[in-house]
Amino acid sequence: MSKQASEFQYKAMSLAYRGKEIFKPLNTGWIDDHVACVREYVANIFFYRKGETTLMIDAGYNYDRLGEKMAWLGLDPAQVGDILITHQDTDHVGAVERDSAGLFTNAMLYIGREENRYLEGEVRRRVYWGTYKLPQVYIDNPKTLLDDGQVLHIGDITVEALLVPGHTWGHMVYLVDDTYLFTGDTIWFGPDGGYSFLNTLAEDNRLSVRSLARLEQTLRERCLHPKIITGHTGWTDDLDFAFAHTGEVCHALFKQKPHDPDAPYDAYIEDDDTKEAARTGLLPAVEPVTTTSDATFWNRTAFAYDLATRSGNAGLAQASAFVATYLDEHDVVLDAACGTGLFACELAPHVGFVGACDLSEAMVTQAQAKAARLGLTNVAFGVGDICSLDFADETFDAVVAGNVLHLLNDPTAALAEFVRVTRPGGIIAIPNYVNAETQDRRFLQLIQAVGFAAAHEWSQTSFLAYLEAAGMDVIEHRSFEAKQPLCVAICKKPL
Numbered sequence: 081m082s083k084q085a086s087e088f089q090y091k092a093m094s095l096a097y098r099g100k101e102i103f104k105p106l107n108t109g110w111i112d113d114h115v116a117c118v119r120e121y122v123a124n125i126f127f128y129r130k131g132e133t134t135l136m137i138d139a140g141y142n143y144d145r146l147g148e149k150m151a152w153l154g155l156d157p158a159q160v161g162d163i164l165i166t167h168q169d170t171d172h173v174g175a176v177e178r179d180s181a182g183l184f185t186n187a188m189l190y191i192g193r194e195e196n197r198y199l200e201g202e203v204r205r206r207v208y209w210g211t212y213k214l215p216q217v218y219i220d221n222p223k224t225l226l227d228d229g230q231v232l233h234i235g236d237i238t239v240e241a242l243l244v245p246g247h248t249w250g251h252m253v254y255l256v257d258d259t260y261l262f263t264g265d266t267i268w269f270g271p272d273g274g275y276s277f278l279n280t281l282a283e284d285n286r287l288s289v290r291s292l293a294r295l296e297q298t299l300r301e302r303c304l305h306p307k308i309i310t311g312h313t314g315w316t317d318d319l320d321f322a323f324a325h326t327g328e329v330c331h332a333l334f335k336q337k338p339h340d341p342d343a344p345y346d347a348y349i350e351d352d353d354t355k356e357a358a359r360t361g362l363l364p365a366v367e368p369v370t371t372t373s374d375a376t377f378w379n380r381t382a383f384a385y386d387l388a389t390r391s392g393n394a395g396l397a398q399a400s401a402f403v404a405t406y407l408d409e410h411d412v413v414l415d416a417a418c419g420t421g422l423f424a425c426e427l428a429p430h431v432g433f434v435g436a437c438d439l440s441e442a443m444v445t446q447a448q449a450k451a452a453r454l455g456l457t458n459v460a461f462g463v464g465d466i467c468s469l470d471f472a473d474e475t476f477d478a479v480v481a482g483n484v485l486h487l488l489n490d491p492t493a494a495l496a497e498f499v500r501v502t503r504p505g506g507i508i509a510i511p512n513y514v515n516a517e518t519q520d521r522r523f524l525q526l527i528q529a530v531g532f533a534a535a536h537e538w539s540q541t542s543f544l545a546y547l548e549a550a551g552m553d554v555i556e557h558r559s560f561e562a563k564q565p566l567c568v569a570i571c572k573k574p575l
Contacts, residue, residue: 082141082142082178083179085170085174086143089121090121094348099346100334100336102330103122103344104313104340104344104347105314106124107352107363109153109363110362111307114129114130115129116129118149118153120140120143120146122347123140123172125140126262126309128256128260131235131236133235133237134159135160135163135234136160137166138163138172141170146183147183152358157184161188164241165189166253166254167248167251172265173219176221178219190223190241191224191225192225192227192243192252194243195249195250195252196225196250199219206283207280208281228241238257240256244266245284245287245288246266246284247264247281251264251266251291252264258306260306261308262309263309265278265311267322268312269316269366270330271338271368272489273323273368274321274324275329275330276289276292276329278330279330279331280332281332282329289326296319299319314363315363317365318365338488339369375440378438379440379441382420382445385443386446389419395560396482396511396560399558402558402560403423403509404430404431406556406570409430409431409432411477412431412476413431413479413480414435414437414471414480415427415480416469416481417482417483417484418461419438419447420447421446421447421450421451422450425456428456428459429456431458433459435459435476436462437461437466439463441463466484466494467490468497471501473501474501475501475503476506477506477507480509481508482512486513486537487535488535488536489535491536491546491550495508499552502573504575505572505575506572507570507571508552508572508573509568509569509570511566511569512543512568513566514564540565543567544557544569547569557569557570
């Protein structure tokens with residue numbers, strides 16, 4: 081069945097995952113002097129070489145270019161005598177299934193005792209919340225069954241098997257020479273750190289999360305800082321990054337958030353995986369994305385965004401009126417991330433001057449047109465990055481930043497800029513959607529379907545707690561009902 085399953089994934093699953101920024105495989109090459117990586121569509125398999133011994137970690141798809149790509153790295157299938165299997169899914173055991181090309185017929189497989197129950201037909205592998213059974217996997221290789229915490233010595237290599245159930249009931253990760261941790265499908269690296277792997281493919285997502293917490297605790301208690309190497313999203317040696325969000329699960333049905341500009345649109349396309357590149361340099365670690373959102377989506381949707389905010393205008397206008405009670409008729413105000421100008425235009429009649437900026441040029445154009453239609457002469461718009469504002473310190477009496485913090489990977493960078501450009505004693509008003517309190521999520525699902533992605537989904541309580549943890553002095557807050565639930569936090573810069 082592995083050949084059939086591999087072909088199905090290549091043809092059908094590439095369509096299902098296209099544009100969702102989920103799979104981010106490494107290309108073929110070396111991570112360092114000991115660890116080599118081969119790319120098979122969206123999956124990676126690995127080889128650990130030490131002295132005369134070469135271990136293989138997972139056996140990938142039933143992939144017709146495996147021998148070719150191993151040759152790029154100077155690896156010979158005949159020299160692989162031992163294969164560590166994290167779990168029994170087709171993209172991890174295809175090359176040793178009964179209908180494979182037989183590159184590793186005599187290799188010893190190491191697999192968890194619980195995982196082996198799938199291979200013996202005692203249990204069936206289920207995905208999509210238990211609604212679909214995967215085909216039975218048949219393997220004829222000799223096997224060594226492993227228990228949690230078991231230590232192996234293969235040549236002069238030390239391997240410790242650690243049970244991390246959830247994705248499958250018997251999923252193992254392998255700690256090799258206390259220096260490398262091969263995690264299979266336990267961790268998914270997003271641009272802001274590690275999450276529990278795809279929710280649609282787990283036997284039990286809650287168990288996955290608990291298992292990851294236990295794995296992190298084990299590493300930290302033993303003061304281990306291995307290179308953490310995943311099956312589909314690269315590697316890192318930053319423990320904090322690797323376990324940043326492992327209490328959360330990667331939601332595979334929607335485009336991922338926050339946006340990762342380096343994620344391939346369709347990771348099943350391997351055009352950039354070449355022999356020349358495989359032999360040039362080392363494969364870099366995953367780097368966290370710290371820049372602000374790409375303006376492309378907002379440029380494309382500026383007109384539709386303006387229409388959408390009009391439908392929630394009553395609530396947003398009420399929020400603006402609340403903010404205006406903290407402002408003076410002579411105040412100079414910055415509207416940071418002004419969008420199509422709703423807050424800037426609502427506040428302009430109440431203050432001396434409003435300067436407004438947005439990352440999206442199309443949004444700014446819409447805002448300028450709106451101000452002109454309203455006959456406002458005390459407001460000006462320009463393109464600007466709120467995480468790096470082009471204004472001197474203490475320029476403004478007040479800053480308003482409406483419905484933007486939840487879009488940023490690192491809102492603290494923007495908050496620091498708001499504080500910097502506000503005079504001592506000035507006001508920083510932050511109206512922000514608190515989507516975790518949304519009961520009817522149809523609108524959210526609609527905008528997510530066209531590419532919208534938020535980096536954070538706060539409730540009012542968690543939003544206010546975030547601001548206070550970031551050092552903001554929240555002196556007042558109020559809730560409003562717009563297109564989505566809205567919390568307005570009024571903060572004050574110390575004198």
